[in-house]
C-alpha cells in the first residue's frame with residue numbers, strides 16, 4: 001500500500017474551502033430525481049445532464065473532487081472528450097461509486113445491507129487504470145422503533161471496512177459513508193444516539209480490518225431531527241450536536257469529514273455546515289466539508305428541466321450553490337448570499 005500517495009490524495013480532496021460533488025446517483029436514483037423534475041429518464045438525458053455538470057465554467061474553483069457513477073465514467077461530452085478528461089482538465093479529481101446498492105437484509109425487517117464486494121478487487125484495478133483516484137461506498141441505516149440493530153450496523157461496517165481496505169490496496173482513497181437516514185419522526189437526540197453508535201462501530205471495524213485512517217475520508221450524515229419530527233432542531237443545535245458526535249467518534253488521524261446532505265434543503269445544509277465552522281473554528285482535528293448531491297445539484301437540475309436552452313443558467317446555479325458551500329466551509333454563509 002502506498003500510504004504517502006493515499007494521504008496526499010485525501011489531503012488534496014480536503015484542500016482549502018472546497019468540497020466534493022456527489023454526482024454518482026445510481027440509474028434508479030437519477031431517474032427518480034429526473035421524474036420529479038419532469039425530465040425524460042433515458043441514458044441520453046443522464047449523459048446530457050452529466051455533461052452540463054462537468055462543463056460548468058470555473059467549477060474547479062469550488063469543487064476538489066467529483067464522485068461518478070459507472071455509466072458516467074464511460075461517457076463523453078458532445079465534442080467527444082470523456083467526462084473523466086473534462087474533470088481533470090478543470091482541476092477536479094474524479095472518483096467512483098463502488099457499492100451496488102442497499103438491499104433488504106435477510107431476517108432483519110426494515111434494515112438494509114449494502115452489496116458490491118464480489119469482484120471488487122478486479123473492478124478497482126480497472127477504475128484505477130481509468131484514472132479514478134478515490135471511491136465511495138454508502139451504507140444505509142434506518143431509524144425506527146426497534147432499529148437499527150447492532151447486527152445490522154456491524155454487517156454494514158464490515159462491508160465498509162472490506163471495501164476500504166481493497167481501495168487502499170489499489171491506491172484509491174475510500175470515502176466511507178454510513179448514512180443514518182433522516183426519514184422518520186425521531187428526535188435529534190435519537191439521531192445523535194444512533195449516529196454515535198454507528199460511527200463507533202464503523203471505526204472499531206475499520207481499525208480491526210487495518211484500514212489506513214490517514215488515507216480515507218468519512219462521509220457521515222449531520223445530526224438532525226427526523227424529517228417528520230414535530231420539533232425541528234435549530235441551526236446552532238444541529239451544529240453543536242453534530243460536532244459533539246464527530247469529536248466523540250472520529251479519530252484525529254482521519255484527514256477529512258465530508259457531509260452528505262440527506263434530503264435537507266440546499267439552504268439548511270449550507271447553514272448547518274457554516275455554523276459548525278463559525279462556532280468551532282480551529283477546534284476541529286479534521287477538515288470539515290461537503291459531499292452533497294441534492295443540496296448542490298437540485299436548483300440546477302430543476303432549472304435545466306432537460307432543455308438545451310437552459311444549460312447556461314443551470315450551470316450558473318450549480319456554480320452558485322457550490323460557491324455558497326465554499327462560504328459555508330469558511331463559516332461565512334448568510335441567507336443574503338442566496339439573493340445575489
Ligand SMILES: O=P(O)(O)OC[C@H]1O[C@](O)(COP(=O)(O)O)[C@@H](O)[C@@H]1O
Nearest residue numbers: 022024025026029261262292293294
Ligand atoms: O443512488 P444511490 O446509490 O442510492 O445514492 C444516492 C446519493 O446519496 C449520496 O450518497 C448522498 O446524496 P445527498 O447529498 O443527496 O444525500 C450521493 O453520493 C448519492 O448520489
